[in-house]
Amino acid sequence: MLDRKLIREQPEIIRQALADRGCECDLDEILELEKQRCEVTSQVERLKSRRNQAGEQIAAGKKSGQDVQAEIVAMRGISGEIKVLDGRLKEVENRLDSELLKIPNIPHGSVPRGDERANQEIRCWGELPRGEFEYKPHWELGERSGILDPVRAAKIAGARFMVYRGAGARLERALIQFMLDLNIQEGGYTEIFPPLLVNRDAMIGTGQLPKMENDIFRIQAEELYLIPTAEVPVTNLHCQEILKAGQLPIKYVAYTPCFRREAGTYGKDTKGLVRQHQFNKVELVKIVRPETAYAELEDLVQDAEKILQKLELPYRTLVLSTGDMSFASAKSYDIEVWHAGAKRYWEVSSCSVFGDFQARRANIRFRDEAGKVQYCHTLNGSGLATSRLLPAIMENYQETDGSINMPPALVAYLGGRKKITPDGEWE
Protein backbone atom coordinates (compact mmCIF):
# COMPACT_ATOMS: atom_id res chain seq x y z
CA MET A 1 0.00 0.00 0.00
CA LEU A 2 1.32 3.39 -0.94
CA ASP A 3 1.20 6.48 1.23
CA ARG A 4 -2.04 8.34 0.50
CA LYS A 5 -0.39 11.64 1.21
CA LEU A 6 2.25 10.88 -1.40
CA ILE A 7 -0.39 9.96 -3.95
CA ARG A 8 -2.30 13.13 -3.17
CA GLU A 9 0.68 15.46 -3.20
CA GLN A 10 2.97 13.99 -5.84
CA PRO A 11 0.92 11.82 -8.16
CA GLU A 12 3.46 12.23 -10.95
CA ILE A 13 5.96 10.11 -8.99
CA ILE A 14 3.43 7.31 -8.79
CA ARG A 15 2.50 7.65 -12.46
CA GLN A 16 6.16 7.31 -13.46
CA ALA A 17 6.60 4.28 -11.21
CA LEU A 18 3.54 2.59 -12.68
CA ALA A 19 4.76 3.29 -16.19
CA ASP A 20 8.16 1.78 -15.39
CA ARG A 21 6.45 -1.34 -14.19
CA GLY A 22 4.24 -1.53 -17.23
CA CYS A 23 1.18 -1.33 -15.01
CA GLU A 24 -2.05 0.21 -16.16
CA CYS A 25 -3.70 1.50 -13.03
CA ASP A 26 -6.24 4.26 -12.77
CA LEU A 27 -4.73 6.91 -10.54
CA ASP A 28 -7.33 9.52 -11.39
CA GLU A 29 -10.08 7.51 -9.78
CA ILE A 30 -8.01 7.16 -6.64
CA LEU A 31 -7.31 10.87 -6.51
CA GLU A 32 -10.99 11.62 -6.89
CA LEU A 33 -11.99 9.13 -4.20
CA GLU A 34 -9.36 10.49 -1.85
CA LYS A 35 -10.73 13.99 -2.36
CA GLN A 36 -14.24 12.78 -1.61
CA ARG A 37 -13.06 10.98 1.47
CA CYS A 38 -11.61 14.19 2.94
CA GLU A 39 -14.69 16.22 2.11
CA VAL A 40 -17.23 13.80 3.50
CA THR A 41 -15.14 13.14 6.60
CA SER A 42 -15.03 16.83 7.28
CA GLN A 43 -18.78 17.20 6.86
CA VAL A 44 -19.79 14.28 8.99
CA GLU A 45 -17.40 15.18 11.77
CA ARG A 46 -18.85 18.64 12.05
CA LEU A 47 -22.29 17.12 12.52
CA LYS A 48 -21.00 14.67 15.08
CA SER A 49 -19.47 17.50 17.01
CA ARG A 50 -22.87 19.16 17.18
CA ARG A 51 -24.48 15.93 18.23
CA ASN A 52 -22.01 15.55 21.08
CA GLN A 53 -22.68 19.07 22.29
CA ALA A 54 -26.41 18.54 22.19
CA GLY A 55 -25.94 15.28 24.06
CA GLU A 56 -24.30 17.11 26.92
CA GLN A 57 -27.07 19.67 27.05
CA ILE A 58 -29.76 17.04 27.10
CA ALA A 59 -28.01 15.19 29.86
CA ALA A 60 -27.57 18.34 31.92
CA GLY A 61 -31.16 19.39 31.28
CA LYS A 62 -32.55 16.04 32.35
CA LYS A 63 -30.52 16.15 35.50
CA SER A 64 -31.93 19.52 36.49
CA GLY A 65 -35.45 18.42 35.65
CA GLN A 66 -36.03 20.54 32.55
CA ASP A 67 -38.10 19.42 29.61
CA VAL A 68 -35.68 18.41 26.86
CA GLN A 69 -38.16 16.82 24.49
CA ALA A 70 -37.81 19.60 21.90
CA GLU A 71 -34.07 19.13 21.65
CA ILE A 72 -34.35 15.40 21.38
CA VAL A 73 -36.71 15.77 18.47
CA ALA A 74 -34.40 18.30 16.84
CA MET A 75 -31.47 15.92 17.11
CA ARG A 76 -33.34 13.20 15.29
CA GLY A 77 -32.81 15.06 12.05
CA ILE A 78 -29.09 15.53 12.64
CA SER A 79 -28.75 11.89 13.52
CA GLY A 80 -30.39 10.91 10.28
CA GLU A 81 -28.03 13.08 8.30
CA ILE A 82 -25.07 11.57 10.08
CA LYS A 83 -26.26 8.10 9.22
CA VAL A 84 -26.52 8.97 5.54
CA LEU A 85 -23.12 10.62 5.41
CA ASP A 86 -21.48 7.79 7.35
CA GLY A 87 -22.84 5.39 4.79
CA ARG A 88 -21.42 7.45 1.96
CA LEU A 89 -18.07 7.74 3.67
CA LYS A 90 -17.92 4.02 4.21
CA GLU A 91 -18.63 3.37 0.57
CA VAL A 92 -15.95 5.82 -0.57
CA GLU A 93 -13.42 4.31 1.81
CA ASN A 94 -14.17 0.79 0.68
CA ARG A 95 -13.74 1.70 -2.95
CA LEU A 96 -10.59 3.66 -2.20
CA ASP A 97 -9.07 0.81 -0.22
CA SER A 98 -9.82 -1.76 -2.84
CA GLU A 99 -8.23 0.43 -5.54
CA LEU A 100 -5.25 1.24 -3.36
CA LEU A 101 -4.58 -2.42 -2.70
CA LYS A 102 -4.15 -3.00 -6.42
CA ILE A 103 -1.36 -0.43 -6.88
CA PRO A 104 2.11 -1.99 -6.90
CA ASN A 105 5.10 -0.65 -5.05
CA ILE A 106 7.39 2.09 -6.38
CA PRO A 107 10.72 0.71 -7.66
CA HIS A 108 13.86 1.98 -5.95
CA GLY A 109 16.01 4.46 -7.89
CA SER A 110 18.79 1.91 -8.36
CA VAL A 111 16.56 -0.57 -10.21
CA PRO A 112 17.18 -0.78 -13.96
CA ARG A 113 14.19 0.36 -16.03
CA GLY A 114 12.65 -1.91 -18.60
CA ASP A 115 11.21 -5.39 -19.03
CA GLU A 116 12.97 -8.68 -18.24
CA ARG A 117 15.59 -7.99 -20.88
CA ALA A 118 16.84 -5.16 -18.69
CA ASN A 119 17.70 -7.52 -15.81
CA GLN A 120 21.38 -7.23 -15.01
CA GLU A 121 23.74 -9.98 -13.95
CA ILE A 122 25.78 -8.59 -11.08
CA ARG A 123 27.65 -11.70 -9.91
CA CYS A 124 28.60 -15.10 -11.18
CA TRP A 125 30.07 -17.81 -8.97
CA GLY A 126 31.56 -21.26 -9.52
CA GLU A 127 32.44 -23.22 -12.61
CA LEU A 128 29.94 -25.14 -14.68
CA PRO A 129 30.53 -28.90 -14.50
CA ARG A 130 32.29 -30.25 -17.62
CA GLY A 131 32.04 -34.02 -17.60
CA GLU A 132 32.85 -35.97 -20.76
CA PHE A 133 29.28 -37.16 -21.12
CA GLU A 134 25.73 -36.09 -21.67
CA TYR A 135 24.28 -34.76 -18.39
CA LYS A 136 20.83 -36.15 -17.76
CA PRO A 137 17.94 -34.08 -16.41
CA HIS A 138 16.98 -34.86 -12.82
CA TRP A 139 13.61 -36.34 -13.72
CA GLU A 140 15.29 -39.05 -15.73
CA LEU A 141 17.78 -39.78 -12.97
CA GLY A 142 15.04 -39.64 -10.37
CA GLU A 143 12.56 -41.91 -12.08
CA ARG A 144 15.15 -44.45 -13.17
CA SER A 145 16.50 -44.78 -9.64
CA GLY A 146 13.05 -44.51 -8.05
CA ILE A 147 13.96 -41.70 -5.68
CA LEU A 148 11.40 -39.48 -7.41
CA ASP A 149 7.99 -40.91 -8.27
CA PRO A 150 5.71 -38.49 -10.11
CA VAL A 151 3.48 -41.28 -11.43
CA ARG A 152 2.35 -42.40 -8.00
CA ALA A 153 2.07 -38.77 -6.91
CA ALA A 154 -0.36 -38.22 -9.77
CA LYS A 155 -2.48 -41.16 -8.61
CA ILE A 156 -3.05 -39.67 -5.20
CA ALA A 157 -2.97 -35.93 -5.90
CA GLY A 158 -2.64 -35.14 -9.60
CA ALA A 159 -0.15 -33.49 -11.90
CA ARG A 160 2.53 -31.23 -10.45
CA PHE A 161 2.91 -33.21 -7.27
CA MET A 162 5.87 -35.37 -6.31
CA VAL A 163 6.66 -38.34 -4.14
CA TYR A 164 10.20 -38.49 -2.81
CA ARG A 165 11.35 -41.99 -1.90
CA GLY A 166 14.21 -43.38 0.13
CA ALA A 167 17.43 -41.53 -0.57
CA GLY A 168 15.46 -38.82 -2.37
CA ALA A 169 13.33 -38.11 0.68
CA ARG A 170 16.40 -38.17 2.89
CA LEU A 171 18.27 -35.78 0.65
CA GLU A 172 15.34 -33.36 0.67
CA ARG A 173 15.19 -33.47 4.45
CA ALA A 174 18.95 -33.04 4.77
CA LEU A 175 18.86 -29.95 2.59
CA ILE A 176 16.16 -28.36 4.69
CA GLN A 177 17.99 -29.07 7.91
CA PHE A 178 21.30 -27.90 6.50
CA MET A 179 19.87 -24.57 5.37
CA LEU A 180 18.01 -23.98 8.62
CA ASP A 181 21.10 -24.67 10.70
CA LEU A 182 23.29 -22.48 8.54
CA ASN A 183 20.97 -19.50 8.76
CA ILE A 184 20.38 -19.93 12.47
CA GLN A 185 24.02 -20.45 13.42
CA GLU A 186 25.87 -18.21 11.00
CA GLY A 187 23.15 -15.79 9.95
CA GLY A 188 21.73 -15.09 13.39
CA TYR A 189 18.13 -15.81 12.33
CA THR A 190 15.47 -17.05 14.73
CA GLU A 191 13.66 -20.16 13.57
CA ILE A 192 9.89 -20.01 13.12
CA PHE A 193 7.53 -22.81 12.23
CA PRO A 194 4.27 -21.08 11.33
CA PRO A 195 0.77 -22.16 10.35
CA LEU A 196 0.54 -23.25 6.71
CA LEU A 197 -2.98 -21.89 6.37
CA VAL A 198 -3.63 -18.21 6.92
CA ASN A 199 -6.56 -15.83 6.81
CA ARG A 200 -7.29 -13.27 4.14
CA ASP A 201 -5.85 -10.33 6.07
CA ALA A 202 -2.45 -12.00 6.17
CA MET A 203 -2.54 -12.57 2.43
CA ILE A 204 -3.41 -8.93 1.86
CA GLY A 205 -0.77 -7.84 4.34
CA THR A 206 2.15 -9.14 2.33
CA GLY A 207 0.56 -8.30 -1.02
CA GLN A 208 -0.43 -11.69 -2.46
CA LEU A 209 -4.06 -10.60 -2.43
CA PRO A 210 -6.08 -9.21 -4.05
CA LYS A 211 -3.79 -9.41 -7.12
CA MET A 212 -2.90 -13.11 -7.12
CA GLU A 213 -6.29 -14.58 -6.28
CA ASN A 214 -5.99 -17.16 -9.05
CA ASP A 215 -2.59 -18.46 -8.03
CA ILE A 216 -3.49 -19.38 -4.51
CA PHE A 217 -5.24 -22.41 -3.02
CA ARG A 218 -8.21 -21.49 -0.92
CA ILE A 219 -10.01 -23.58 1.66
CA GLN A 220 -13.54 -22.63 0.89
CA ALA A 221 -15.33 -23.84 3.97
CA GLU A 222 -13.15 -21.80 6.29
CA GLU A 223 -12.02 -18.83 4.18
CA LEU A 224 -8.40 -19.81 4.73
CA TYR A 225 -5.56 -19.91 2.24
CA LEU A 226 -2.64 -22.30 1.82
CA ILE A 227 0.51 -20.25 2.03
CA PRO A 228 2.37 -19.79 -1.26
CA THR A 229 5.49 -18.93 0.75
CA ALA A 230 6.49 -18.63 4.41
CA GLU A 231 6.82 -14.91 3.80
CA VAL A 232 3.09 -14.59 4.42
CA PRO A 233 2.74 -16.01 7.93
CA VAL A 234 6.18 -14.93 9.09
CA THR A 235 6.01 -11.29 8.01
CA ASN A 236 2.50 -11.02 9.39
CA LEU A 237 3.64 -12.30 12.76
CA HIS A 238 4.00 -8.67 13.78
CA CYS A 239 0.97 -7.21 12.02
CA GLN A 240 -0.95 -4.58 14.01
CA GLU A 241 2.02 -4.13 16.34
CA ILE A 242 4.09 -1.15 17.38
CA LEU A 243 7.52 -2.61 18.04
CA LYS A 244 10.17 -1.13 20.28
CA ALA A 245 13.16 0.33 18.46
CA GLY A 246 15.41 -2.09 20.35
CA GLN A 247 13.63 -5.09 18.84
CA LEU A 248 14.84 -4.24 15.35
CA PRO A 249 16.18 -5.71 13.21
CA ILE A 250 14.06 -8.85 13.48
CA LYS A 251 15.48 -11.78 11.50
CA TYR A 252 13.44 -14.95 11.02
CA VAL A 253 14.08 -18.15 9.14
CA ALA A 254 11.27 -20.59 8.45
CA TYR A 255 11.00 -23.87 6.63
CA THR A 256 7.56 -24.55 5.22
CA PRO A 257 5.96 -26.34 2.34
CA CYS A 258 4.61 -23.82 -0.18
CA PHE A 259 1.46 -24.21 -2.27
CA ARG A 260 0.80 -22.62 -5.62
CA ARG A 261 -1.86 -23.26 -8.19
CA GLU A 262 0.39 -22.39 -11.11
CA ALA A 263 -2.68 -21.47 -13.09
CA GLY A 264 -1.86 -20.61 -16.66
CA THR A 265 1.32 -22.66 -16.77
CA TYR A 266 -0.21 -25.80 -18.23
CA GLY A 267 2.19 -27.59 -20.46
CA LYS A 268 5.12 -25.58 -19.16
CA ASP A 269 7.91 -27.18 -17.12
CA THR A 270 5.80 -30.28 -16.61
CA LYS A 271 8.72 -32.58 -15.90
CA GLY A 272 10.57 -32.85 -12.67
CA LEU A 273 10.53 -30.67 -9.62
CA VAL A 274 10.88 -27.17 -10.96
CA ARG A 275 7.23 -26.20 -11.02
CA GLN A 276 5.08 -28.05 -8.51
CA HIS A 277 1.88 -27.28 -6.65
CA GLN A 278 3.66 -28.11 -3.43
CA PHE A 279 7.33 -27.53 -2.76
CA ASN A 280 9.65 -26.98 0.16
CA LYS A 281 11.40 -23.75 0.90
CA VAL A 282 13.46 -22.21 3.65
CA GLU A 283 12.57 -18.54 3.81
CA LEU A 284 14.39 -15.59 5.36
CA VAL A 285 12.35 -12.63 6.60
CA LYS A 286 13.57 -9.37 8.06
CA ILE A 287 11.74 -6.48 9.70
CA VAL A 288 14.06 -3.49 9.98
CA ARG A 289 14.43 0.25 10.44
CA PRO A 290 13.91 2.21 7.21
CA GLU A 291 17.43 3.61 7.01
CA THR A 292 19.01 0.15 7.14
CA ALA A 293 16.77 -1.58 4.61
CA TYR A 294 19.03 -1.54 1.57
CA ALA A 295 22.12 -2.63 3.50
CA GLU A 296 20.00 -5.43 4.95
CA LEU A 297 19.04 -6.49 1.43
CA GLU A 298 22.70 -6.90 0.46
CA ASP A 299 23.29 -9.02 3.57
CA LEU A 300 20.22 -11.10 2.80
CA VAL A 301 21.46 -11.93 -0.70
CA GLN A 302 24.81 -12.91 0.74
CA ASP A 303 23.12 -15.22 3.23
CA ALA A 304 21.29 -16.95 0.39
CA GLU A 305 24.34 -17.15 -1.88
CA LYS A 306 26.43 -18.64 0.90
CA ILE A 307 24.29 -21.77 0.81
CA LEU A 308 25.10 -22.38 -2.84
CA GLN A 309 28.77 -21.72 -2.18
CA LYS A 310 28.84 -24.27 0.64
CA LEU A 311 27.10 -26.79 -1.59
CA GLU A 312 29.53 -25.89 -4.40
CA LEU A 313 26.82 -25.18 -6.92
CA PRO A 314 27.49 -22.62 -9.67
CA TYR A 315 25.08 -19.71 -9.77
CA ARG A 316 24.57 -16.18 -10.95
CA THR A 317 22.84 -13.23 -9.31
CA LEU A 318 20.67 -10.74 -11.16
CA VAL A 319 19.14 -7.45 -10.21
CA LEU A 320 15.61 -7.44 -11.61
CA SER A 321 14.32 -4.62 -13.77
CA THR A 322 11.29 -2.49 -12.97
CA GLY A 323 9.15 -4.57 -15.31
CA ASP A 324 10.19 -7.95 -13.93
CA MET A 325 9.85 -7.32 -10.21
CA SER A 326 7.01 -8.70 -8.15
CA PHE A 327 4.05 -6.57 -7.13
CA ALA A 328 5.21 -5.56 -3.65
CA SER A 329 8.93 -5.28 -4.28
CA ALA A 330 10.97 -2.08 -4.35
CA LYS A 331 14.12 -3.93 -5.41
CA SER A 332 14.81 -7.61 -6.03
CA TYR A 333 17.79 -9.84 -6.64
CA ASP A 334 17.26 -13.25 -8.17
CA ILE A 335 19.77 -15.99 -7.59
CA GLU A 336 19.83 -18.64 -10.30
CA VAL A 337 21.51 -22.01 -9.92
CA TRP A 338 22.89 -24.01 -12.83
CA HIS A 339 21.10 -27.21 -13.80
CA ALA A 340 23.61 -29.25 -15.80
CA GLY A 341 21.00 -31.63 -17.20
CA ALA A 342 18.56 -28.96 -18.31
CA LYS A 343 21.55 -26.86 -19.38
CA ARG A 344 20.09 -23.71 -17.98
CA TYR A 345 19.89 -21.55 -14.88
CA TRP A 346 16.84 -21.80 -12.64
CA GLU A 347 15.77 -19.23 -10.08
CA VAL A 348 16.48 -20.68 -6.66
CA SER A 349 15.95 -17.54 -4.61
CA SER A 350 14.41 -14.13 -4.96
CA CYS A 351 15.51 -11.57 -2.38
CA SER A 352 13.46 -8.40 -2.08
CA VAL A 353 13.12 -5.25 -0.07
CA PHE A 354 9.60 -3.85 0.17
CA GLY A 355 10.18 -0.50 1.83
CA ASP A 356 7.11 0.28 3.93
CA PHE A 357 4.75 -1.22 1.33
CA GLN A 358 3.97 -4.40 3.27
CA ALA A 359 4.31 -2.65 6.63
CA ARG A 360 1.51 -0.26 5.68
CA ARG A 361 -0.76 -3.09 4.62
CA ALA A 362 -0.01 -5.22 7.64
CA ASN A 363 0.36 -2.20 9.95
CA ILE A 364 3.80 -3.07 11.30
CA ARG A 365 5.33 -0.06 13.03
CA PHE A 366 7.95 0.85 15.60
CA ARG A 367 8.52 3.67 18.04
CA ASP A 368 11.84 5.40 17.45
CA GLU A 369 14.07 6.96 20.10
CA ALA A 370 12.25 10.28 19.77
CA GLY A 371 8.98 8.52 20.55
CA LYS A 372 7.70 8.90 17.01
CA VAL A 373 5.80 6.02 15.49
CA GLN A 374 6.87 5.02 12.00
CA TYR A 375 6.46 2.13 9.62
CA CYS A 376 9.07 -0.62 9.58
CA HIS A 377 10.61 -1.82 6.36
CA THR A 378 10.34 -5.49 5.44
CA LEU A 379 12.49 -7.88 3.39
CA ASN A 380 12.50 -11.49 2.47
CA GLY A 381 14.31 -14.00 0.35
CA SER A 382 14.46 -17.72 -0.19
CA GLY A 383 17.30 -19.41 1.51
CA LEU A 384 16.55 -21.56 -0.53
CA ALA A 385 13.87 -23.46 -2.45
CA THR A 386 14.68 -27.18 -2.47
CA SER A 387 12.59 -27.78 -5.56
CA ARG A 388 15.29 -26.07 -7.60
CA LEU A 389 18.19 -27.00 -5.36
CA LEU A 390 17.74 -30.74 -5.24
CA PRO A 391 17.61 -30.99 -9.05
CA ALA A 392 20.78 -28.91 -9.24
CA ILE A 393 22.56 -31.37 -6.97
CA MET A 394 21.25 -34.37 -8.88
CA GLU A 395 22.19 -32.95 -12.25
CA ASN A 396 25.51 -31.29 -11.43
CA TYR A 397 26.83 -34.07 -9.20
CA GLN A 398 25.81 -36.96 -11.45
CA GLU A 399 28.24 -39.45 -12.92
CA THR A 400 28.18 -41.35 -16.22
CA ASP A 401 26.47 -44.39 -14.71
CA GLY A 402 23.62 -42.36 -13.22
CA SER A 403 24.92 -42.33 -9.66
CA ILE A 404 24.90 -39.06 -7.75
CA ASN A 405 27.61 -37.78 -5.44
CA MET A 406 26.62 -35.76 -2.41
CA PRO A 407 28.08 -32.29 -1.82
CA PRO A 408 30.67 -32.62 0.97
CA ALA A 409 28.92 -30.02 3.12
CA LEU A 410 25.82 -32.22 3.20
CA VAL A 411 27.42 -35.51 4.17
CA ALA A 412 27.09 -34.85 7.90
CA TYR A 413 23.37 -34.36 7.36
CA LEU A 414 23.12 -37.68 5.53
CA GLY A 415 24.53 -39.79 8.29
CA GLY A 416 27.92 -39.84 6.59
CA ARG A 417 26.65 -41.14 3.26
CA LYS A 418 28.30 -39.75 0.15
CA LYS A 419 26.64 -41.20 -2.89
CA ILE A 420 23.35 -42.43 -4.30
CA THR A 421 23.70 -45.41 -6.64
CA PRO A 422 21.96 -45.67 -10.05
CA ASP A 423 19.19 -47.77 -8.44
CA GLY A 424 18.53 -45.25 -5.71
CA GLU A 425 20.41 -46.89 -2.85
CA TRP A 426 23.04 -45.33 -0.64
CA GLU A 427 26.46 -46.58 -1.62
Next chain:
RNA sequence: GGAGAGGUGGCCGAGUGGUUGAAGGCAGCUGCCUGCUAAGCAGUUGUACCCUUUACUGGGUACCCAGGGUUCGAAUCCCUGCCUCUCCGCCA
Protein backbone atom coordinates in the same frame (compact mmCIF):
# COMPACT_ATOMS: atom_id res chain seq x y z
C1' G B 1 -19.20 -31.80 18.19
C1' G B 2 -22.15 -30.56 23.22
C1' A B 3 -22.56 -27.14 27.76
C1' G B 4 -20.89 -22.75 30.15
C1' A B 5 -17.70 -18.15 31.11
C1' G B 6 -15.30 -14.13 29.09
C1' G B 7 -12.83 -10.40 25.72
C1' U B 8 -11.75 -2.53 28.63
C1' G B 9 -5.49 1.67 27.73
C1' G B 10 1.96 -1.06 28.16
C1' C B 11 0.10 -4.54 32.26
C1' C B 12 -3.64 -5.48 36.28
C1' G B 13 -8.49 -3.93 37.03
C1' A B 14 -13.39 -0.70 37.94
C1' G B 15 -17.35 0.57 35.21
C1' U B 16 -25.04 -2.08 32.77
C1' G B 17 -27.50 4.08 28.67
C1' G B 18 -25.51 10.75 29.45
C1' U B 19 -19.04 15.82 30.71
C1' U B 20 -15.72 8.10 30.66
C1' G B 21 -10.29 8.42 26.26
C1' A B 22 -12.24 5.95 30.10
C1' A B 23 -11.81 5.44 38.24
C1' G B 24 -7.95 2.91 40.99
C1' G B 25 -3.28 0.30 41.02
C1' C B 26 1.35 -1.12 38.59
C1' A B 27 4.93 0.33 35.02
C1' G B 28 7.08 4.54 32.21
C1' C B 29 8.36 9.73 31.73
C1' U B 30 9.10 14.99 33.95
C1' G B 31 10.03 18.16 37.99
C1' C B 32 10.86 18.80 43.50
C1' C B 33 13.07 16.50 47.62
C1' U B 34 16.59 12.94 50.43
C1' G B 35 24.54 12.44 50.89
C1' C B 36 23.91 6.49 47.84
C1' U B 37 19.55 2.46 47.63
C1' A B 38 14.54 2.80 49.15
C1' A B 39 10.65 6.00 50.24
C1' G B 40 7.87 10.77 49.56
C1' C B 41 5.34 15.05 46.88
C1' A B 42 3.40 17.25 42.22
C1' G B 43 2.58 16.64 37.12
C1' U B 44 2.44 13.57 32.84
C1' U B 45 1.82 9.10 29.57
C1' G B 46 -2.25 5.70 23.28
C1' U B 47 -3.40 5.39 17.94
C1' A B 48 -5.67 6.91 13.37
C1' C B 49 -8.08 10.44 10.53
C1' C B 50 -10.25 15.56 9.21
C1' C B 51 -9.73 20.96 9.45
C1' U B 52 -6.13 24.69 10.62
C1' U B 53 -0.93 26.12 10.94
C1' U B 54 5.75 28.07 9.40
C1' A B 55 5.32 24.12 13.16
C1' C B 56 3.25 16.81 15.90
C1' U B 57 0.33 25.21 16.68
C1' G B 58 -4.62 24.90 17.70
C1' G B 59 -9.53 22.73 17.02
C1' G B 60 -12.48 18.40 15.91
C1' U B 61 -13.91 13.13 15.06
C1' A B 62 -13.28 8.03 15.86
C1' C B 63 -11.38 3.90 18.61
C1' C B 64 -13.27 -0.16 25.54
C1' C B 65 -12.18 -7.77 20.12
C1' A B 66 -14.65 -6.96 14.92
C1' G B 67 -19.10 -5.81 12.02
C1' G B 68 -24.20 -4.50 12.15
C1' G B 69 -28.70 -2.72 15.08
C1' U B 70 -31.73 0.10 18.97
C1' U B 71 -31.40 5.38 20.89
C1' C B 72 -31.28 12.44 20.85
C1' G B 73 -27.06 9.77 23.13
C1' A B 74 -23.72 3.01 23.98
C1' A B 75 -17.66 0.53 26.78
C1' U B 76 -22.61 -0.08 28.84
C1' C B 77 -28.82 -2.86 25.60
C1' C B 78 -29.75 -6.41 21.03
C1' C B 79 -27.82 -9.50 16.73
C1' U B 80 -23.74 -11.79 13.98
C1' G B 81 -18.68 -13.15 13.62
C1' C B 82 -13.75 -13.92 15.62
C1' C B 83 -10.73 -15.20 19.67
C1' U B 84 -9.63 -17.03 24.76
C1' C B 85 -10.80 -20.05 29.03
C1' U B 86 -13.49 -24.28 31.81
C1' C B 87 -16.18 -28.97 31.64
C1' C B 88 -17.97 -33.25 28.59
C1' G B 89 -17.30 -36.10 24.06
C1' C B 90 -13.93 -37.46 20.09
C1' C B 91 -9.00 -37.81 18.30
C1' A B 92 -3.09 -37.49 15.80
